[in-house]
Amino acid sequence: MFLLVALLGFGFGLILQRSRLNAYDVIGGFAMLEDWTVPKALLVAVGLGAVLLTIEVLVGWASWHVKPLLLGGVVVGGLIFGAGMAILGYCPGTLAVSLGEGALDAVVGIVGGVVAGWLFTLAYPSIKGVLGPNLGKVALVQLSGSPTGALLIAVVFGAATVGAAFWLDKKFD
Amino acid sequence: MGGRRGRLSWLAAGILLAVLDVLVFNSHVTDRPIGASTTYPYVGAKLFGATATEYFAKVQKPGSWELIFLFGAFLGGLVGALVFGDFRLTALHKRWIAKKGTSSGKRLVWAFVGGFLLIWGARMAGGCTSGHILSGGMQTAVSSLVFGLFVVTGLLVVGRLFYGGERG
Numbered sequence: 001m002f003l004l005v006a007l008l009g010f011g012f013g014l015i016l017q018r019s020r021l022n023a024y025d026v027i028g029g030f031a032m033l034e035d036w037t038v039p040k041a042l043l044v045a046v047g048l049g050a051v052l053l054t055i056e057v058l059v060g061w062a063s064w065h066v067k068p069l070l071l072g073g074v075v076v077g078g079l080i081f082g083a084g085m086a087i088l089g090y091c092p093g094t095l096a097v098s099l100g101e102g103a104l105d106a107v108v109g110i111v112g113g114v115v116a117g118w119l120f121t122l123a124y125p126s127i128k129g130v131l132g133p134n135l136g137k138v139a140l141v142q143l144s145g146s147p148t149g150a151l152l153i154a155v156v157f158g159a160a161t162v163g164a165a166f167w168l169d170k171k172f173d
Numbered sequence: 174m175g176g177r178r179g180r181l182s183w184l185a186a187g188i189l190l191a192v193l194d195v196l197v198f199n200s201h202v203t204d205r206p207i208g209a210s211t212t213y214p215y216v217g218a219k220l221f222g223a224t225a226t227e228y229f230a231k232v233q234k235p236g237s238w239e240l241i242f243l244f245g246a247f248l249g250g251l252v253g254a255l256v257f258g259d260f261r262l263t264a265l266h267k268r269w270i271a272k273k274g275t276s277s278g279k280r281l282v283w284a285f286v287g288g289f290l291l292i293w294g295a296r297m298a299g300g301c302t303s304g305h306i307l308s309g310g311m312q313t314a315v316s317s318l319v320f321g322l323f324v325v326t327g328l329l330v331v332g333r334l335f336y337g338g339e340r341g
Contacts, residue, residue, distance in 0.1 A: 006245035008203070009244060009247075011245075012190075016249070016250070017253035018180060019186030024266040028332075029268050030332075031328050035268075036183075040187070041184075041187040042187070044183070044184055045186075045310075046307065048191040050311045053194075053198060062204070065206050067305065067314055074323065075319065077295065077296070078327060079324075081320075082328035083328070083330075084290030084293070084294055086328045086329075088286075089269070091291070091301055096246040097249065100248065101251070101253075104264040105281060108285050108288065110213075112286065114213050114292075115289060116217075116288070116292040117213030117217035118220070119293075121232075122226065124228035135315075140313035153313065169183070
């Protein structure tokens with residue numbers, strides 16, 4: 001189990017490192033509107049992933065793991081997360097990859113993140129009221145209620161996000 | 174600095190990330206999505222002794238998984254950087270220097286602030302770029318799509334305030 005998860009993580013780190021998606025200049029560069037690698041790669045991953053994952057679930061090889069729509073948490077947390085991502089120039093996952101590249105600011109970013117995680121653990125009972133309301137685990141592909149409908153929604157969604165990536169590429173690079 | 178040799182384009186990276194996450198999702202592989210940010214409260218609670226809490230009980234299982242995953246990601250970054258000549262011990266990067274100058278101390282202070290906000294926000298939302306935007310986005314999860322929208326808003330607004338507008 002340890003070896004399998006570490007191996008999958010290794011692949012993740014190598015993909016990010018080789019595409020520079022972990023780099024401060026690439027993530028911070030997006031916050032400066034100077035580098036569009038992050039949104040382009042994520043739009044492709046999400047679009048292609050939606051089609052592949054829907055097929056995988058429909059044939060019974062995987063299940064959905066949709067997170068609940070905790071409106072307050074997602075909106076306020078999203079804004080705070082975006083602010084931190086702009087200043088830090090890394091994400092929770094890419095911090096580890098940049099640590100491997102020797103980035104000392106990633107070391108300090110990890111320390112800041114661990115302190116935040118610790119304080120959040122202590123504060124959770126008093127702030128969980130702000131995270132709601134819980135609007136449930138909603139996914140676009142499940143809205144139609146039929147396998148054909150799910151696949152159709154995934155294909156349309158995938159075409160839109162992959163199309164958006166190519167549009168960004170044409171417009172800004 | 175490394176050259177172009179062995180570089181992946183945004184398109185190749187997007188395709189590979191989709192395939193990797195679909196593999197991770199598979200019931201016979203790990204039966205869960207890629208995620209990263211639960212590592213931080215897990216490690217923080219373990220280090221500073223906050224394991225007898227309601228929140229630690231929630232994050233213990235995903236946190237230990239994600240810590241192993243990020244350990245692998247660290248090794249992937251290390252090996253890639255060493256093999257292709259990207260390894261550099263530094264706190265400063267080209268675009269930071271262009272906007273904020275060459276003080277490493279200043280960069281490190283802001284890195285702490287940024288890291289703190291990043292994980293605080295991720296834990297409020299229940300996920301990050303990996304767990305919400307990538308893994309949630311490919312499930313067409315409404316929570317993750319809303320999260321992504323507000324992340325980009327926060328990123329671009331604070332990016333503009335913090336680094337200034339376009340030059341020239």
